[in-house]
Amino acid sequence: MSNRNVQIDQFLLLHSARADKWRELTTMADAWAKQQGDRLKLEAILSALEAMEEYHAYPGPQLLAALRESIAANDAGGAARLARRISNGLLTDAYRSRSAEWDVHDEISASEVPDILPPSANEASERRPYFEVLFVNSQPAARWPAFAREIRRLRRREDAFIYEPVMVGSFEDAICATILNPNIVAVVLAEGFPYRSRHDAPILRSVLDPLGEVESADASALRLSSALRRLRPELDVYLLSDREVEKIAGDPNAKGVRRVFYAVEEMLELHLAVLEGVYARYETPFFDNLKKYARRPIGTFHALPIARGKSVFKSDWIRDFGEFYGLNLFLAESSATTGGLDSLLEPTGNIKRSQEMAARAFGADHVFFVTNGTSTSNKMAVQALLAPGDIAVVDRNCHKSHHYGMVLSGAQPYYVEAFPMTEYSMYGAVPLATIKRALLTLKAEGRLDRLKLLDLTNCTFDGHMYNVRRVMEECLAIKPDLIFLWDEAWSGFARFSPFLRPRTAMGAAEEIEDWLRDPASLKAFEAQKAQLGENPGDDALLAARLIPDPRLVRLRVYQTNSTHKSMSAIRQGSMLLVKDVDFHTVAAQFREAVFTHASTSPNQQLIASLDVARRQMELEGYGLVMNAIEIALKIRRSVNEHKLISKYFKALDADDMIPKSYRQSGFEGYIREGTTWADAAKAMHEDEFYLDPTRITLVCGTAGFDGTQFKGLLAEKYGIQLNKTSRNSVLLQSNINNTRSDVAHLIRVLVEICQSIEERLSDGGEGERTAFAARVKSLMTDVPDLPNFSHFHEAFRHDAGRDTPEGDIRTAFFKAYDASVCEYVPLFGAECDKRLKDGPEMVSANFVIPYPPGFPIMVPGQVLTQETIDFMRKLDVKEIHGFEKARGLKLIRSDAIAVAERPRKSKDDKRSH
Template identity: 45%
Template sequence: MRLCRYLCRLRDKRSCSQSRILRPHNWNRSELLFVSSIGLLGTNLESYCEAAERSPHPRCGITALVRTHEGTPSMAALPYVEVLIVGTHSAVEQKALRRRLERKRRVDNDFVIHTVFVRSFEDTLNELRVNANLQAVVIRNGFPLRSQDCRLATSHWGLEGLDAEIEAVPESERGPMLGSLIAQLRPELDRYLVTHDNVEEIAAHTGKTFKRIFFREEDCDELYPSIMRGVAQRYDTPFFFAVRDHAKLPVSNFHALPVSRGKSIRNLNWIGDFGEFYGRDLFSAETSATSGGLDSLLEPVGPLKRAQENAARAFGAKRSFFVTNGTSTTNKIVVQALASPGDVVLIDRNCHKSHHYGLALAGARVEYLDPYPLNDYSIYGGVPLRELKRTLLAYKRAGTLDRVRVLLLTNSTFDGIVYKPEHVMMECLAIAPHLTFLWDEAWFAFAYSHPTYRQRAAMKSAAKLSAMLEDSDYAARYDAFSAEVNVEAWKDDERILNTRLLADPSKARVRVYATQSTHKTLTALRQGSMIHIWDQEFNEKTEEAFNEAYMTHTSTSPSYPILTSLDVARRQVEMEGYRLVKRKLELAMRLREQLSRNPLLKKHFRVLGVDDLVPREYVESNAESCFDENAGWSNFETAWRTDEFALDPTHVTLDISATGISGDTFKHKLMDEHEIQINKTSRNTVLFIVNIGNTRSDVAHLIEVLVKIARETDDKLRDLSTIERGIHDKRVRSLTQEQPPLPNLSAFHPAFRAMNSALGTRDGDIRSAFSLSLDNANCEYLPLTEVEGAIAGGRELVSASLVTPYPPGSPILVWGQLISPAILQYLRALDVREIHGYQPERGLRVFRKKTLTRVLDAQKSSPEHGGGA
């Protein structure tokens, strides 16, 4: 009992921080050592003290708190939950309310709940911003707008443009408005309203905003269990729990997978180290069973179905699907589902190679779109909205707009350049209201967890666009727009390109798909990916095709560990995603700050900022940096709200040209000599992506290594001879001033080109080219020296391969594309070791002249064919 009293004294000494968690703010050394030794640092001390006082064995009270007994989780094992209560409560009322809730706590509860009180609308927004431990909000109606704390700054995090509107609303009616705003900013939080007003009418108008609405005059006996149930629903991972329970069964396996239960490993002679390395539980979870509490990925009806429904809720989709063989496969599934032979797909020519294979398999005709180039760093940006509109207008003029079915863009790019999907989709639907959108969000799975990122996530943009098109106020806006931009105005392409277009709400349908590499930016095993769908016509037009594509590309033996990791990744997103993304932003800014301020690092490295990676014409905010000591994150929030392209600050691109070391060499130096892993490089840059698993120690290690490399470079330069100095300077000059320009898509050869290319459209039949390339008799290899001579001699060389430097995995040549001198120059300058589709010892694979002649002759005899073999 003395230990319990000692803990209680520590509790009373704690700082009055908002989080009410035990932290070493003002303790002496003995207190700190004691708490650390029993594992209580950073935990809810009040719960431990109460449980210790209830313990029947005083000497064992503390030990009982820390250990977990078989079948009964101890207090130390319980997740900690904070509930925000909004209202003008006095200290006495707060204490009484806290006690009322605590009296309802049961010994078998799965969570420990603690209450946090705020008094105003502004206090609430600030708490939502800074407190990442919150899991629920209880709004008790009647509170002021402004905080009594004059130092409080809510930045632009919810109040912009709303001040006057909120001021006009009576205090008693601000609860529903606050609830709606919380649903936008932190949708993962459960929301409850306690009011003395007409609860029936409020429920009829704001039912989706709140999980439950309580009448204040009643005792609210169900508030506490409602909070507990809401947290439990998000905590639930049905497929993970099902696999974990299945692994405990004494199963005798007379089917596939000898490795199941680890029986082909244990007690045998030669692969015991394999079992020891991965552990017993992994093999216990390996099974091919779909019964006994488990489920089938191809026909889910039980825990997998519920897990995917939970994922749709967490990521803001109407439907979500798990995929166990990577986003390369999710891309092929969606492309095959949306595109039929002859359909035209508009696609960023810098997209991942999997899209090109998917389009070839689907038989779609492809119109490649050129993103803006960053030639100084050999990096592609995004495709400007003006280019998207120009392309759609060209098809409209050609009378073939109805053939354009899908727009496919990468959001975000490898280097963190992010579109504004809502803006893109609105204006494209104004020209082509039937268009479907596929957003490759391989590097953006985390975005829905943070309000600033979320506004540029495909699913959030789709939901917002859907609501907008159904709103009566928007209909009035559109009527005014269509009166100004009339039939005559649509004949003037330049005017349309310069006008912010609105989609016709009577014609436009929101059809949006997103593919995400969950394993890249969230906590999932490698190859764990998801498809998220917001398609208003899915049931009517796409469901059957999607199911067939899913069956085509999905293994009948999916990995259960990967599937359970997707289920758990979803739980983490809903329970602590905001905290993790907020933390990785802070880590990224620490890294950027050191790289930009340290004199030695600045001498050899330069962090590329918004002004380097996004041309000024796409930056309406004029923000040059994401974080400022005076303005905080306001630049970041403003840029992401307004600019055509925004930069994700957690993608840190470093210009290393001053070292004289190429990007690929630098990457291998980091790993081979310093155990730092990166992936993407260009000739003179390396990319560091700060993820939710990084720590401050990781950042410190990276900075330490870069300082070491900078010192090594200084020492090396100091000892160079005159000749060696000249060689070094030439190398630096090559990396800084002699960068080959990034090549645009040249063109498809006439054998694969669209018949209406003279009218401004450039789509090509890559499936025909791909099919021809499978027959070696149609192709030949030419060394680069012969390629250069052949082009100079007037021969049209046509690629018979998808030539893809890896990383980043974006092709520079596709099947049927003419090889231009610019592409050849760029290929020569590449320094990556892995180029798919190109064998240096053999050269480029191209179509023979007679093959192309045969295809062209076939077209002449069958003009309605429109190109192809």
């Protein structure tokens, strides 16, 4: 196989492929035991598995050797039993807690059932969490079993965790083990290992090349440590050396190393250090204290009757409520911020520590826990970073919380448009050229100093991920102190995938930080400056891949994160992440924003869930996100390659969702024939927009369903829940909760729906087929054009530039509080058409947000145009926030606008004189 010819799903589906191969081997072994199988094929499958199994602790060399010997000795029954035992151990994870699983001679009794069910409400788990440690050394492989036995001898009963060693002997094998084995949470590096694997495995090297890891003379432990940190920054790395350990410990390249040991003279200390490192991630300060609080006898004289549960469990009428949720929920409830608890508004104890640990996990300088959802996180950030009159360049299609944040802060939004996907009634993301043009226009008008913030959604609802580093670098080349707010509500988990992290705010900010410290950054800037000249025109700046001056850059990046949307947090759990070199200048405003928006009665369980979600992602997030990607790829392939389903449904891929001009690499999709892992990696690094593989737009209009209708059918009849719809599609999201059983259920349901369509078309005759075709045409062809933002009325453009579209949204919003200055015009009818044609202009008094598509098509102070009205009239959705069908469009009266406009004209006249 060529060095770059690994199919993308061959690579990204390796985790599930491993389990599938073991089930296949078990089936063949059973057949062989019944004299119906082929021993040679069985040996071939085992040989294929052995290369991958070297990167995992279980089943390990002892069990694999025993299986190989059983096959060689023609012991078909023994081979079948052992194969099934290993396969079941992997399927149920029994090897993590049942030590006998590692014993070649163990036979599980017929009455023993694997512990795979969740514990009951009053049952505490006694198992110790299990993980694996990767040891990279230069010792001969023959010595590895003895070394592993020595490591196991270090275990103690009082250890909080239990781990198994995984032994490899090269740079390549270490990288592959880290990628392929999500159980690895710590790495021990001993100097002296070679670069190349002892296996002739071009497939493994084809995995490495797209990651930028190529053979060189430097195969040092420090280089490997840096490579591992880029892939999985959550890993603890320990270094063993027999040379100047003091010098190594002080090397700047050792910043990712947790501790340096001299050779192997302190193996017990290494063992304890590994356990301590894991505990540093396992600890959940707030949740731990909340558990202690719940175990204490407490007298409650505060205003929370439900606390301790006595009002619930002593009641004949609501006792079922307590039985449903369990006693601990009520024991852990309190309105107090003392006695081991802490205040979310003024954290000084365990909440403060939990937020600091979250900052470490997510690559931020600071983290704020938010218990009112990311809508509140967004409003907090906008309020803290913007003052009245400041300008913010904002994606017009961003979540409504950003628009309301502008109202609260008094900032003036400069709306920029995402590229449209009219066929599916949705928008993509904002092109970089559009953003740069906005900045350059403000600069030309001498107003760049008033621009404070670039506010974008990443990834979008439908999966568009920006090239975040490029966007920030090019904007910083125009305005070096620009602040960035990235709404990553739907993709907080992306931090824990090396294939998605570069497309996140914190991941890109870390890369820019490293670049700014590199002397090569200044050389690159100077080279471009010489190429462009002293005063390049806008056309040249728009065409160039701009490089900022590293001496001037003030890196100020904010990210909001709906922890509950992609991690194991309770509903409304959110985090606000900060990486801002000038945070000290806005820290006071952030405190005020917290006081403004955070409840003085935050939910304790919700805060605890944020603490626990961080713990989980640091310790197993990599494997969970890989599983989510695998699930999504299986759904895509199962839908698009199924003979019946693909007649009526389609899972859109990158070339459907992203115009070719924004896919510079030429990447077309995840399941296209011939698409390799290298192609996907290249697209992730180079393309302007990249499609999050876990977000699947399923076209349902070709089956005769609009999005809302199909969402309702799935929920009401089949128990399948979805979030977002468009006119002719629904959004499927795979997450860390999904299993392959979920995929099977979805596919079975789609088959059933398709069969019912087939039967209806067959039995209904020509009339039914004609009606179906008309319905499909209406949904897929006769789609309304998507309206762009028109403009703010001149009355709401105080201090606005001549060529820039920002407006005073706050004044327009609050003006509508006076009912006497508002009027209503029916959406349908002669009055609306006459106003569009002859005036006076219709100016929206409020936000109007149809669901779907979910973006505001009208904002306060916006002049309504034919384009907007046409779109509204073609909408067939039930839910339109801000629009009362019986009353019509809520507008600001033209005479009230004229009154507001006169003072402004007077000021303009004075300025002109």
